[in-house]
Amino acid sequence: MSDIEIAQQNEQSEIKPIQTIAKQIGLDQHDIEQYGEYKAKVKLTALDQRSLPKDHKLILVTSINPTPAGEGKSTVTIGLGDAMNRLNKQTIIALREPSLGPVMGIKGGATGGGYAQVVPMEDINLHFTGDMHALTSANNTLAALIDNHIQQGNELHIDQRRITWKRALDINDRALRNVVIGLGGPFQGVPREDGFNITVASELMAILCLATSITDLKARIARIVIGYTDQKQPVTVADLKVQGAITMLLKDALKPNLVQTLEHTPTFVHGGPFANIAHGCNSVLATTAALKLADYTITEAGFGADLGAEKFLDIKVPQLGKHPDAIVLVATIRALKYNGGVALADLQTENVAALTAGFVNLKRHIKNMQQYGLPVTVAINHFVSDTAAEVTALQELCAELGVKAIDTEVWANGGAGGIDLANAVLASLAQPATFNPLYDNQASITEKVTTIVQKIYGGDAVEFSTKAQRQMQTFITNGWDKLPICMAKTQYSFSDEPKQLGAPTGFKIHIREFVPDLGAGFLVALTGNVLTMPGLPKKPAALNMDIAEDGTITGLF
Known part of the structure; x- marks a missing residue:
């Protein structure tokens, strides 16, 4: 059964009204704004009235470098949250929103998989509550205001050759990486080179995910550098005097989105910056909301620990005001064998030697996280092709580094498949966590x-x-x-x-x-050659998607 079939089967019979989920975490109907029956935004005033408890625990889930073999970081994050609640540990999950580019492309969505999913998965993976559209509109409104300023006399003496602000679109579209605008004569604008970022790589997305209030959001938008003058002096949004207008377009997008897992664990899904381009973490407001409303918060950072986790720890933590109390590193035996030189077509075959060779990738990630002073647990995201010999070998390799590796089957069994992992994480929380930032910002x-x-x-x-x-x-x-x-x-x-x-x-x-x-x-x-506007693959996932007359969606993973 596919992920969407599992989600639809459970949505039809078991999904709870979002007011019920809100009530579980102490929110009433006045604290939320509903987007249909199963989605809601949480009002910022509801969060302002609550303080951050000192004894709350924050767990960060990260992973090895992604491979075509798959890792399942979001799936493990969701399954771990469900498992914690099965152990009567009041837990909230905090995730990023999916981007339409990966959804229609090759990477897929960001709602987990199997029996460890957040729902309604179709809504979350598509338009959700409109946050991506709001960010795209705000980004392009700023771009239009810049070009209009130049067209209407250019009082700020902006050098159109040195404009750094790009337009945005939340879909992989390589044809828009470099464009020329303003053609067609004097009434069509001033011709210049321009380009597009994917929305999740825009600075506005990063700002939304780091802002702590409307006031902070407006101040951050005011500081955006949109380009330089003909004297090479920076020009900001504050110079254009449009920070209020751009903030206004994001007033609703700033509010965290509340949904649930298949097992009804409350989940904030808010913000979606890419970790290979931006800082790759869900919003500070959503994480803070989870910290205020539950005893345990489980969150994830994008891609491998070299990107998402490093940025979580060195960029987000100072804004959040709290460091993780424990780290979970997700790995698959398939991916480690791939790192050890096994071809994708041969990963089903037992190969302890290749696993051992590929372990160097996981080993470096473990040591990287340990240097921050935080306890680490490895989650082996189990695939049916994994053998007992391979699981044992990986656990022994991790044990040599003083780390427990827990075989985890949340895709197949939901929270029940993550109980051992949850117990291991709870044990790790008893270990000392003295956070050591990687560098001093005062350095060069x-x-x-x-x-x-x-x-x-x-x-x-x-x-x-x-x-x-x-x-x-x-x-x-x-x-x-x-x-x-x-x-x-x-x-x-x-x-x-x-x-x-x-x-x-x-x-x-x-x-x-x-x-x-x-x-x-x-x-x-x-x-290197990293791009801020990705492209679609030869056979994008969109080729498999369809919708029936009654609105039932198929092929969405």
Whole structure:
């Protein structure tokens, strides 16, 4: 049975009204705004009235580098939350919203799978509560206001060759990466080069996920640098005097979305920045809401621990005001064998030697997380092809690092398949967690980037392009050099070369340019050939999707 068939079967018979889910976590009908029967937004006033308990536990779920073999980080996150509630541990899950680009492309949605899913999965994977549309509209409204300012006399002397703000669309569309606008004569605008980001890679998405209130959101939007003058001075949204208008378009999108799992665990699904381009974490407001409303919060960070988890710990934690009390690292035996050199078609066959060889990838991720001072548990996301010998071998390899590896079957059995993992995580919470940030923001840009490359990626050094070097000097002049670093890098490798699997060494990371996301509060370092507007594959997932006369959707995973 496919994921959507499992979800639909349960939605028809067991999904609860969202008011019931809200009541479970102490919210009444005045605290929420319903979007149909099974979705709601939580009013910010409902959160303002509650304080953050000191004894609440935060659990971060991350993973090894993604492979075509699959890892299932969201599935494990959801299954772990269900398992915790089965153990009578009041738990809320906090996830990111899916982007339409991966949904229609190759990666898929972000609602879990099997019997560890959030529902209604069709709604969440498609338009949901309209947050992505609001972000897209706000982003493109700002772009239109910039071009209108230039057309109407350009009082700020914006150099149209140095406009850095791009338009956005929440679908993979490679044809829009580089475009020319304003053609057709003087009444059509000023011709210039432009381009599109996918919405989830936009600075507005990052800002939405880091903002703590409407006031904070407006202040962050005001700080956005949209380009430079003909004297090479930065121009901000505040200079354009439109921060109020752009904030207004996001007033509802800022409110966290509440849904449920198949087992009725309350789940916030809010914000969706990519982790290979942006910081890859759900919103601070949603995580804070979970922290205030339950005893345990389980959240996830995008892609592997080298990207999402590092950014969660070095970018989000200072904004959240709380570090994780424990980390769960998701791995599959299939993916580790793939890292060990086994072809995709041969992963069904037992191969302990390849598993052992591929373990270097998981080993580096474990050690990376341990250097933050946090206890780590490995979740083996079980596939039917896994053998007892392979599971035992992986558990023994993890034990050598002082880490428990728990065989987990949440896809097949939901929360019941995650009980052992939940007990292991609860035990790890009894261990001391002295959080050690990776770097000091007061260090230089070069030092911060080099620290990430050497301590997280395992590389030797960093190579900065001439453009990147010039930008760093500009950032120092403008006083932007004390911000944290958000590395934009391929998710498939520790290096910036996607095909270097395992745990490569002796490599350099190549920084081609920086993007100052002052509203988000970090500097984006673009490495290798990473793209901020992905493309669709030869056979996109959209080819398998359909809808019947009665509205039933098929082929959505």
